[in-house]
Amino acid sequence: MSSTVLDLAYLATSVCFIGGIMLLRSPATARTGNLLSALGMAIALVATAAVHGLGNAGLLLAAVAVGAIIGVVSAQRVPMTAMPQMVALFNGMGGGAAALISVGEALHGADTTAFALALGFLTILIGFVSFAGSLVAFAKLQEILTGRPITFPMQKPLNGLVFLVLLALGVYGVGAGTISGATLYVFAAGSLLLGLLVVLPIGGADMPVVISLLNSFTGLAAAATGFLLGNNALIIAGTLVGASGFILTQLMSRAMNRPLTNVLFGAFGKAQAGAADVGERSMRVATPEDVALLAGYADSVIIVPGYGLAVAQAQHQLKTVATLLEQRGVDVRYAIHPVAGRMPGHMNVLLAEADVPYDKLYDLDQINDDFERTDVVIVVGANDVVNPAARDTPGSPIYGMPILNVDKAKNVVVLKRGKGTGFAGIENELFYKENTLMLFGDAKDSLAKLAEELKKL
C-alpha cells in the first residue's frame, strides 16, 4: 500500500519536472515552470519522508537545516556576474551527494548482484568526478585558481593511468562481488582525483562547455542512483538533466567550432598562441566624447557584450547608455554570441538584471546579416567572438568558429581594458580596421563617462 502511494507521488513529481521544463520555452512562463518543478521536488521529499520514516532524525534534520540555510543565503547574495561559479558549485554538491549515496549503500552491503555493483561503481565515479571538477571550475571562475589552463608534464598519461586504475578496481570489485574496504576507499579517492585532474588544464573561456558537461554528469549520476535504489523519479529526473547538459555541451562546442575532445584535452590558449602577424599598425584611439557624438547621432546601434562586461560588472552602466541613446531616437539592439561569457546564456542574465527587455536581445543567426546596415556597433569586453580571423584566416586557431560580423558595420567602437590579446591569445584584426575606434579603460568607467557625454549632446 505505502509503496503504491510513494510510486504515485513520484509519478506526480516526474510530471511536475517535465511540465516545468516545458514552461521554460518562453521567458513569460519560465518562472512558473521553475515553481512547478520545485513543487514536484517537495512532493517527492515529503512522500519519501512519510513512507520511509525519518531514521536518524536528529542528524537528518540538522543536515537539512544547515544545507537549506547556506543554500538560501548564498543563492540570494550571489551577484549575477558570479552566476556561473554558483551554478557550478550547486552542481558539484548534487554530484557529491549522488556519489555518497552509493558509498552509503556499499557500506550497508545491500545488493551484490553484478548489475548493482557496476552501477554503484559508476555512480561513485561520475558523482565524484562531477563534484571535484565542479569545485575546480568554481575556484577558477572565482579566481581562487588562475583562469588560465594549468598544465604540467605527463598530464595526459597520468589522467589515463588514473582512469585505468579506476576501471581495473571496478572490474575487480564486480568480479569479487563486493564494494568494500580498500577497494571502495581507493576508488572514491581516485574518482575525486580524476575530476580534479581533468578540469585543471581547461581554461576559463571554455567553462561554458565544462559546466554544461558536469551538469550532464550529475544528472547521469542521479539516474544511476535511481537504478540502484529502484526509484523511477530519480531515473526520469536524472536522465532529463543528463540530456539537457549534453545538448548544451554540444551547442557550446559547435559555437566554438571545436570538437568536445579538443575542449577537454586541448589546453586551449596555452599551446597555440599568436597566429596572425599584424606588424606595425596603429589603432585609432577615441575619447568618450568622440563615441558619444558618433553613437548619439546614429540611426541604429548594436551592442555586443562579452565576458569583459561581467568582469567590470558594468551591465547597469551599459543599460544607462542604451536608454540615453533610445531617448535620442536611436534604434538600440543587443547581439549575443552563444559563448559570450562563462556559461550558456550568461549575457542574457546579466542584461536581464540591468532591466534590458529580452526581446531586444538577438542571437547570432538572427542579427548577423544586419551588421552591414548598422551605423555603430559598440563592443563591450568581447574579443574572440568578433575576431574576423575566425572567418577569413584559415591558419588561425579559431578559424571556423562562427562570429558576429561586427567588422561589416559602418563604424565599430571597442571598449577594452587594455591593448592585450583576448583569452585565446590571438591578435584581433578588427582593432586595426579603419572604421574601428578603440576606447580603452575599465568598461564600467568608460560607459559612465560615455553616459555623461551623451547627456551633454
Place this chain on the structure above:
Amino acid sequence: MANTAILEAYIFILAVFMGFQLISKVPAVLHTPLMSATNAIHGIVLVGALIVLGTADTPLAKAVGTLAVFLGTLNVVGGYVVTDRMLGMFRKAGRGGERK
C-alpha cells in the same frame, strides 16, 4: 528483479528521448536559467540521501549519509532559489519587471 530492471531501462530510454525533445525547444535566451533549473532538478538525489541516512547503522555510514543529505539539500534549495531569482529579472519591453 529482471522484470523491474527491464522496466527501468524502458523508463530510462524514453526519458532520454523526451529530454532531447524538451530541451531542444528552450530558446538560447533562457539557457542559463535552464541550466540552473535542471541543476536544481538533479537535486532529487536528496530523496536517495534521505533513504540512505534513514537506514545507516554504523558511525561511518551515518557520517556519509548526513553529508549526502547536506550536499543534496544545498543543491535543491540553492538551485531553486537562484533560478527563481534569475527568472524574476527577465521582462519584456514596456512592462514593469519584478525587481528585488
